[in-house]
Amino acid sequence: MKYDFQQIEKKWQTFWASNQTFKAHNKSEKPKFYILDMFPYPSGAGLHVGHPLGYIASDIIARYKRHQGFNVLHPQGYDSFGLPAEQYAIQSGQHPAKTTQANIKRYRKQLDRMGFSFDWTREVQTSDPKYYRWTQWIFLKLFNSYYNTSKDKAFPITELISDFEREGNHKVFAHCEKDTQLFEANEWNAFSEVEKEKILLKYRLTYLSKTQVNWCPALGTVLANDEIVNGVSERGGHPVIRKKMTQWSMRISAFANRLLEGLDQVNWPDSLKEMQRNWIGKSIGASIFFQIKDNKNKIEIFTTRPDTIFGVTYLILAPEHGLVKSITTPEKEKEVEDYIAKVSTKSERERQAEVKNISGVFTGGYAIHPFTKVKIPIWIGDYVLASYGTGAVMAVPSGDQRDFDFARHFKLQIINIFDGIDVSKKAYVEKGNIKLIHSSFLNGMNYKEAIQKIILELEENNYGKGAVHFKLRDAIFSRQRYWGEPIPIYFKSEVPYPISEKNLPLELPDVEKYLPTPDGKPPLGNAKNWAWDEVNEKVVPNNQINHKTIFPIELNTMPGWAGSSWYFNRYMDTSNHKQFVGDEAINYWKEVDFYMGGNEHATGHLLYSRFWQKVLFDLGYLKVDEYAKKLVNQGMILGNSAFVYRKKGTQKFLSKGLIKDYEVEPIHVDVSLVNSSNQLDINKVRSWQKDFKNAKFILEDGKYIVGREVEKMSKSKHNVVNPDEICDTYGGDTLRMYEMFLGPIEQDKPWNTAGISGVHNFLKKFWKLFYQEDHFLVNDQVASAESLKVVHQTIKKVTEDIERLSFNTCVSSFMICINELTALKCSNREVLEPLLVLLSPFAPHFAEELWMRIGNSNSIAFEPFPKFDPSKLEEKVKEYPVSFNGRMRFTIKLSLELTIEQIKEEVMNEEKTLSQLSGSLPKKIIVVPGKIINIVT
């Protein structure tokens, strides 16, 4: 009987599917365990071996927890809205829904081959109207909420409206835009509906506003900050420019502090928490008001170093600052306008490239220093960002390097305020224990003392106050794309109104063209049926739009992160058509116990989803405000790219050893054309791509050796390895175990098939304990103490290692175990049965098959996990190494049952030997029970 993995794996995959073995129930006597993977985006390229890494690890945990008696929820689905499907639609005209379904089908087929224990009855697809109905519903909840800053909680906007009606907005504690006007209750009540709605938009948690956005002309859409890397778009690497546009945003900034503090409650990797902390970017300092000379306005600045206020020699505003116009003197007007025009056309990338170029312009205006009353010039400079703090800075050239450089460049005054520090060459930016000088009442104080004192003085004199600022900015929520969730909003008098909950989902309309319209409207501008009939509450053709009852619907769609910001809650109750998640389900499952996924989502999905969770928690729909108790980042599996080297300007390709004397360009070749010793199969290359058909290959030692480089796995780099190939040759169980064996789960590692035979051999060896040829070996005889020891050692090690997520050492332990049992020729049921259960999370098909063959009729999946029995393990006598004077070593045999005193005595009995070895007697003996004994003379 051979180990026929093909037949075995197919058989059990069918069995699990038809029996719904892994269906999770929302009611159970067992304790619950919710283990979640980050669901994939179903791309046209299919899965590569990197995708399943995290899924395998989480599946091992899921299966392990089932063995331990937990009611396990382990769902899977698809994040199926997104740009590639839309771009494919633009090229081919095929509806994205169609290509997406084809991709999903393929993904499912690939996933099934690896024996995952997903509960597929709970599958979600974010592009399914049954799902995005609730994404839209959550959007409306955000639209209809505001952030109450005194209670630090989101509330329905109706409460804010009643506050306004009662007392205006003077006393209201609500997170809103900076330049919101003040009004009394009677004024509010007198406002028109349009005026009211415009004011409310400044408070809603999702709002429409005209803001500076990151516009990517190549993609034809705006992007959020986390979608831009090094000034270019994350997808495609296209340039991004700043542009003022009317856009939907999410008021995540209101939650900055809670998002920061929540990190202390969750068991997430420190590096990931640190990334989120940096992204949120809390700074503690003060805001200070500077009176403008000959102007009734004040400039508010934010600084983390209010202690340096006596070093201020000028103020500097962002070019976009609201007061620029009123400060600029007539003589300077032209210069300032030119400067602003120049700055605003720069792309993000150009701006970054010009960091070292100091630029700015004097407005001609002055401000008054609050303490010295000296007049200080007001400048404009693009090193001040409008989007951070107040968009205005007090410049302290002696204490800040950028201010110093700027002052030097424009020959502005520099006041040294640090005792004994030379600031003629560079600013003093450290926060050392240096005393302040030229600083009036702060003279003689150090940094800490001065900050306390100055904030007191600022508040006492009403010049300013202690303040906290965050880097985290509101997230742009609209995208000018087709393949996303429609935003359930229509426009009446240019004011947005929600389409009520009961009319959801607002289904994505069909369009003929997926590109933006010629007049620059998003693709939904091509839809013919995209108007809202307010009376009949339904979508009607655009040509019926009138000014009374039928209005245009929002043309933008939601960004990719909308659907993924709450899917973990939907899995709890996918069949619920009345709520996004039912009370019973949420009370039972509450939160994710274990979340496995890549850390590339640190400042995107993992931040947005925490934000939505907090909103829905505040509004009373959820039980916890952090949805993932524990999170683990699996590392990325990288590709091992192969290169051939073309001699410049020729069709000659040089083997790697020959390239150093020539000018060559490396060209990717497919990794499947290369063997394990980096030798290229030249015949295959010739038929692989026509560029190589007539190429000349210059060999070394009769071979063509390729160059190798580790890179991200991608189709364009020809370094993708398809898991199907591995499943064909070795089987899904081998793939699972090999991916775990590659190294620590959290580490990045290049894919290398070289070691896979070791793992496959392990399964074959294991099989041989059951079958020798066709002879069934398993017997009911009593197992030897030795073999029981091996088993219990393995049980102990594997259990501990699963708990600490060290799956690679689990696989090693299995290998040691089977090697030893093979040597012992042990085929006792007593030994093999617990081992199968132990192995079942790792190689589930294999374990199920042999479980059945030794006479069990039930699935192994719910068998209790074997318990470690220490009595099977203990040896009576163990050898201990003894080091002597830190140099010589010998071993002594000691019984484990001895006390420390008895061990010491035993060692002293060795005195004779010791003195023979060293010529002196030991003075001190260090004994660590169960470990090592050390003697010092």
Added chain:
RNA sequence: GCUCGAGUGGUGGAAUUGGUAGACACGUUGGACUUAAAAUCCAAUGACCAUUGAGGUCGUGCGGGUUCAAGUCCCGCCUCGAGUACCA
């Protein structure tokens, strides 16, 4: 620049709380079986010195330190990776 990681044989990696560094696997070499190959099994495999039998020295990026004992802890560097960047 700032923040966070990581550096161990030819390779991937073990060493969980400071306690015999290199488990396990790949690769390599030799052997058994075979007409041969594959498959399978056995043995050797950190470096250097020595070898009849042993044995010895060095060794976890570099330089110091703490300790009877350091891959592990402390101080100072070097290199690589990730994130972030006019954030006031």
